[in-house]
Amino acid sequence: MAEGYTVPRMKLGSQGLEVSAQGLGCMGLSAYYGAPTPETNAVALIRHAVNAGVTFLDTSDIYGNGTNELLLGKAFKDGLREKVELATKFGITNLSVHGDVKFSLRGDPEHVRSACEASLKRLGVTCIDLYYQHRTDINVPIEVTMGELKKLVEEGKIKYIGLSEASALTIRRAHAVHPITAMQIEWSLWSRDVEEEIIPTCRELGIGIVAYSPLGRGFLASGPKLVDNLDxxxxxxxxxxxxxxNLDHNKIIYENVQAMATKKSCTPAQLALAWVHHRGDDVCPIPGTSKIENLNQNIGALSVKLTPEEIAELEAFARPDLVKGDRYHDNNTATYRHAETPPLSSWKEA
Known part of the structure; x- marks a missing residue:
């Protein structure tokens, strides 16, 4: 389905950034999803993606403790950098995902600057196209974090500023300091809580939407068998x-998606990804994969057309009350999305 297909371009946000209408989430090549992909294979995948028109690449300094950025740096050699829109992130430190997720967050100016300098070095670039605060630091006013990011824009070290998993109020406060270009959120058929407040806020302010895990971390592509095959x-x-x-219940969602995909002569992954693409021309999903075959399939999702009736049917399959289990562990879900930073008046620099 992807052969001969040209990946369209889109405006992300209202500040001038243009990206491929589908990006590539690079995290799983280096961390969290089992053993890292061999470097040669990972570089080949990235290069194939860019040559196929998927030029919006997403990483973070915490993915593999910097190894994912180093990987992209190696892929950028021989002129590839000029062809891509590069997004990376800062703000999460000391991340552990064994059992309950544990992490530290930093949004203070010193860390913002040092993290950016370190990412530039690992990536081997002089400027980052889109620089996200990965998660909200509840100890630092968002205005303080944004102030340092604004300086980095003025210095030419980053072009555009993004937020990830921030609350609606945090988005508004940040945007008042410097325009936010993109908001990265988990958005898929079975993760739709952002639709109530986050999406309308972004659209009101002209902020682009980047959807990570649009395939439900692989579940909407493979169903319950995914878990059996995980490292x-x-x-x-x-x-x-x-x-x-929860899996015994959630498998019904996948089976319904699979049945519709069969009728439409596409894969379940393509159908689930097409649903995200149909959410609006301001939405860019960034599915990740380590296999070129899957990447080609994901590109094919761009040519899957859905009627309003099919969209409604898909959404009925995965109504929030039909999805069992939280996105993350209970003890940190609030930290991931709903936390607020203190008021600017409370800030005293050390």
Whole structure:
């Protein structure tokens, strides 16, 4: 389905950034989803993606503790950098995903600057196209974090600023300091809580939407068999939705998606990804994969057309009350999305 297909371009946000209408999430090549992909294979995948028109590449300094950025740096050699829109992130430190997720967050100016300098070095570039705060630091006013990011824009070290998993109020406060170009959120058929407040806020402010895990971390592509084939140290094995008592229920969602995909002569992954593409021309999903075959299939999702009736039917399959299990572990879900930073008046620099 992807052969001969040209990946369209889109405006992401209202500040001038243009990206491929589908990106590539690079995290799983280096971390959290089992053993890292061999470097030669990973570089070949990245190069294939870019040559196929998927030029919007997403990484973070915490993915493999910097190894994912180093990987992209190696892929960028021989002129590839000029062909891509590069997004990376800062703000999560000391991340552990064994059992309950544990991490530290930093949004203070010193860390913002040092993290950016370190990412530039690992990536081997002089400027980052889109630089996200990966998660909200509840100890630092968002205005303080944004102030340092604004300086980095003025210095030419980053072009555009993004947020990830921030609350609606945080988005508004940040945007008042410097325009936010993109908001990265988990958005898929079975993760739709962002539709109530986050999406409308972004659209009101002209902020582009980047959907990570648009295939439900692989579940909407493979169903319950995904879990059987995961490496023992794959982070997904610890997530609530992938526990057996929830999996037995959630498999019905996949089976319904699979049945519709069969009728439409596409794969379940293509159908689920097409649903995200149909959410609006301001939405760019960034599915990840380590296999060129899967990447080609994902590109094919761009040519799957859905009627309003089919969209409604898909959404009925995965109504929030039909999805069992949280996105993350209970003890940190609030930290991932709903936390607020203190008011600017409370800030005293050390």
């Amino acid at each position: 023992q140290d794959d982070y997904r094995k610890t997530l609530p939705r992938f526990q057996q008592e």
